[in-house]
Amino acid sequence: MKYQLIDNQLFIKNRKNFMAQMKSNSLAVFNSNDVYPIGADSTIPFQQDRNIFYLSGVDQEDSILVLFPDCPNPKHREILFLTETNDHIAVWEGEKLTKEKALETSGIKTVYWLQDFDKIFKEVMAQCETVYINTNEHYRANTDTQTREDRFNKKLKEQYPAHSVAKSNPILQRLRSVKDKIELDIMQQACNITEKGFRRLLNFVKPGVMEYEIEAELMHEFLRNRSRGFAYTPIVASGNNANVLHYIQNNQECQAGDLILLDVGAEYANYSSDMTRTIPVSGKFNDRQKAVYNSVNHVKKEAEKMLVPGTIWADYHVEVGKLMTSELLKLGLLDKADVQNENPDWPAYKKYFMHGTSHHIGLDTHDYGLLHEPMTANMVFTVEPGIYIPKEGFGIRLEDDLVIQESGAPKNLMGNIPIEIEEIEDIMNS
Template sequence: MKYHPIDNALFIKNRKDFMAQMKPKSLAVFNSNDVYPIGADSTMPFQQSRDLFYLSGVDQDESILLLFPDAVEEKHREILFLTETNDHIAVWEGEKLTKEKATETSGVTTVYWLQEFDKIFFELMSQANTIYFNTNEHYRATNVVTETREDRFIKKTKQQYPAHNWAKSNPILQRLRSVKNPIELELMQQACNITEKGFKRLLDFVKPGVWEYEIEAELMHEFLRNRSRGFAYTPIIASGKNACVLHYVENNQQCKDGELILLDVGAEYANYSSDMSRTIPVGGKFTKRQKEVYNAVNRVKNEATKMLVPGTIWKEFHKEVGKLMTSELLGLGILDKTDVKNENPDWPAYKKYFMHGTSHNIGLDPHDYGILWEPVQANQVFTVEPGIYLPDEGFGIRLEDDVVIQENGAPHNLMRNIPIEADEIEELMNK
């Protein structure tokens, strides 16, 4: 990893909070992600299971965390199992975590090599009545991979221990991961700071004739040189009408004078995500119409942000933002009163021009865990990202910041230093 060491107090607290919600005489197991093949002997870059990372800070493959608060022996209440490092691995892959380094990283004092797992697991299952399995139950999850490492572990364990009860770790993690620890907020701020550096670099770089992929390269350069692994998600760099394709990721077109570029990009840092949207003029100046629409989107974003306070219900929040957007679209002449009067309540008139949601949880994943039917809480982190898309006029505008819900008052904007006002962007692009 490129990031600075993380205070293991974060992972110690996360495990303590998780174990406090486990049933008596139960244990929980968390497996690392697989290294996924591409073809021949090529693989995709490894990314750790976010749940395992959240509970341990361990960021290497073939790792297992076992939690058993009622274990007979105190040393077996928290255990890490890791691939044994040796001289051969050190030469070919780089040295893996030693037992001492794993304890320093995670705060887990009992570390075994992976080949000891089956024996120790059998011993501990004889003391347990229930095992917690870790499945991905995010509301947007899609899994086209046949079997993950976690899936294989669950299938094997159910076959070998059919008399045990089993429970789900995900509901506990959904609740815990949605509210951020101060250390997590610092890591997310760092991800946003790196994104800020990338965006400011672009304001000096973008000129008519530049290609979308050249903009992507500038961002990646800035991200990597600031200890990020790169983009937190596939970047969207959409010029002209491309901005009206919500998940445009080809990034292969030339940017022309008079067009706008919609940027939906964010750096990751220490596995934590940032998620920013900005829209900038290729030639350094908005047209009158572009600026009118831009400022309308920005007003919606600012008013929507103020609504994200403790107690807010996510679905109701989106309805209120829809009313703000409807008002702005009427003012722009994009909608008229007849459109609103005759609208389908299940798909209001504004949805033709603003068809996606306004906010989602963000954290270890760009679309992070969060229980959306419960009231918003302090220290949850949300994006705020309204947009207006006008393919007939050849442009789309989306503006997005990441904000931390506060106990009192308006949310704290982690992207407060990233330019967003239209006049400021023009000034910086033409300095």
């Protein structure tokens, strides 16, 4: 890992909060992610399961966390199982976590080597009645691959059929959606790295540059600031490519007079940032581009004001839709008849703004959070309105990451990243 060690008080607190919501005499178990093969002896770079990381800070493959707050043996109320490091592993891969380093990382005192897992787990399972399993129930989850956790859960239910089974997910959805100060500081660091990458671009972009060259500039800046790289697959979409919402080819030449939609963000310590900016290839917006840009920016600013405790996500999007409808009428993209005759299930504004405005962000770019429950302080949401006009050859989206406050306006973690037309043009032409 490239990031600096995180204060283990975060993980101690996260475990305490999680265990406080477990049923009496219950146990919870969490597995690390698989190392996924590519072919031959190649593998995809490892990324840790977000839940075991959230609860332990352990960022290593083949790790298991067991939580059993009512265990008769106090030593077994929090247990980490890790791969035993040795000289061979140290030479070929680098030393894995020692028991001492695992304690420093997680705050967990009881650490066993993975080879002892079956014996210890059998012992603690005999002492509990309910077992919490880790499942991915995010509203956007859509995976065909069986995970290490899936295999473990299947085996557990076969071996211990008399135990009651509960889900960790509802507890984690609520806990992970509200950020601790340490988490907010880490997310701010991710946003600061994104800012450095974006400012680098403003002096780099010019007619004739390739989209992938822009991507490379960002990756360079991210890596040199302790980031692993992009928090998600980057979108560098020039001209009409911006009207493909998930355009990721990034292989076209940027033409004079066009705009570039950049949906990019650095990760830091497994936490995500998520930024979108739209900039002119030639360093200047034309009048039509300015008009559309200012409409998107206006909707964004007004939407941000609604990110306050008590707001319901679905109601918020209805209000944002009204704002966008007003702007599209001003731009001449809609007329009154379009609005009067619109389908309530797919309002007229959706022709030009077809995606949602906000989502939770944190350990995952589309982070955990129960959207039917009211927003609360220290939740972090993106705000990302856009207008897409294929017939005019451009699309504009703007996006920042905002922390809901107890009162007043949300805090913008990307408040120092240039967004106003004048500032962008001034930097690009300096």
